[in-house]
Amino acid sequence: MPTRFARGWHCLGLEKKYRDGKPHTVNAFGKKLVVFSDSKGDLKILDAYCRHMGGDLSQGEVKGDEIACPFHDWRWGGDGRCKQIPYARRVPLRARTQAWPAMCQDGMLFVWNDPEGNPPIAEQAIPRIDGGPDTEGWTDWAWYETRVDTNCREIIDNLVDMAHFFYVHHAFPTYFKNTFEGHTAAQIQRGVSREDLRPAEKAIGGPKRTGNTSIATYHGPSFMIDDLIYHYESLDDVRTVLINCHYPIDENSFMLMYGISLQRPEVADDEDPEVLAQKMVQTTRIGFEQDVAIWRNKTRIDNPLLCEEDGPVYQLRRWYDQFYTDVADLEPEMTDRFEFELDTTKPVEAWQREIEVNLARRAAALESQDA
Template structure:
């Protein structure tokens, strides 16, 4: 099961179809007020850049994330590598190059760079030029994706990531992908915003009649939620979640889940149902300061693979409700908190650890995105 929604697919239903619809959506996005005192656009942490299944041995792919142009390739050893995109010789993009062994070759003059980034061969030359290299990025292959460590101050990884233990026996069942127009912090903040669950996700996935006619809720059913978010003392936070699909006072489908936030952009959601467990691994990767790629990867035992395939679509529909809001909201740095929002305040305090002195301000990140010259 593979479910994809682009930025223009959600939240712009008020703009009618027509040959200029994309132009009008762009105009609406440009007119949107972003808010004030936005946090830096690119926190420090691990970020998914390519799906493992999309990078075979010998493949080379260009990637634009975190305000960076990168090249991802898989060498003959099977290990993935991520390097800066542009060749230091004359600036060709290595994403159009090729792989030889565990080296990437520039498409322009076939200069070769090994897994450490060092230039190790130039055709027609007896020796490679000394001191010529490209930047390499700390890389991990986890939960069906290739991740890089990004740190604005150039520090090495503050924590490591490994495959979820369930993946030793469970299989991959599909994924969904969304491009969302928001600050990256808005997306994981949803986990701490417990009040939004029943406000946004209560109406039935089966029909919208209950939302339009509330007196029908006992007949068409609704989702009811309870949750508790807790920050850890390190780079992790957790949320316990219970869900019931109810007709009046009768529950017909219950879900219990534990979500673990690992750094700024990685969540694992372990779900328990009457039909078996499901693991969802979420990544949030900034494509630009206000454009996030969100992917949910689904894993389960073989015996409940059909349920998991259906779960991909159901979870996608639920997530769309959040995307519609994110695509049109502004960032509020000082909300009018009520008592039920105390976990949002706690979340923001916890999440601030992923920004550092060297973090590029949101304003500067937006300016660089719109004016990409290297002055």
């Protein structure tokens, strides 16, 4: 694995978290950063340790447009320049620290990382979300954050993993395709729910899902937008946006975040659409946490032994390599368009037989109890 961190935009969470007038600590890219809001409300990101004598700026105080070091009160602006030293006649010309490019979009704060020190690349811009909290009739972000102690590549592999849907998420794809091109990598799938297992819906008390249609796309190395349509037995289709994003803490851990927003469903007059929407959100959360449990406990396999139905794991990893490679050294196979449509015939046949066996066993057990 490379010893550098990926080039690209990384989400640091919801921007409102950082707009309380206080400095915030973010451990990312093997460093400690400080995030603060200036008097105009613009969010700024700097290296957290003061270049003077090493004080921790994230433990300091926001004073006007600057962050003040708690050690000697050196005042640092969002551009990385020291603006004033209250006890000094002048500020040294070389009094600068690293300022990180920041961007706010769709209610989230992003930071740009580039090991070569270059500014953001226009082609790697994060697109605006179609739907979500800024759209009328949609719920606010349900946002969750958790630390995972493994290399962040492990979460990327999920994009091509068709088989885990049956064993982890209690559903299975009837159609599954991947496309990689430029800085984007997508998973297109249509799936149906398992009739023999519905623990999430039963736990939450939400409506019965029959399946889903999903287009999940990574935009750069760490930010995925999943445009989901859930199909229900007793409701019209419901659109959901699932954000799956992370930033590396160091080489062996990352901060995983995911956000859920959905279009409020049409319900009968005696039902509360907000209550039903929150049940749907919680069902989606349970599904995502099933992945998290796997990531927390698996190990990294650099040269996995694969069968044909495991999909283009190595091609995905080659696409992912581009973010750890100097721009001048990029190779066409990292960014050229690649498509792979997986033949789901064999797995679907096997899984349907397994479901039938499970249902038959359940029916026999019920008959035995009645007898």
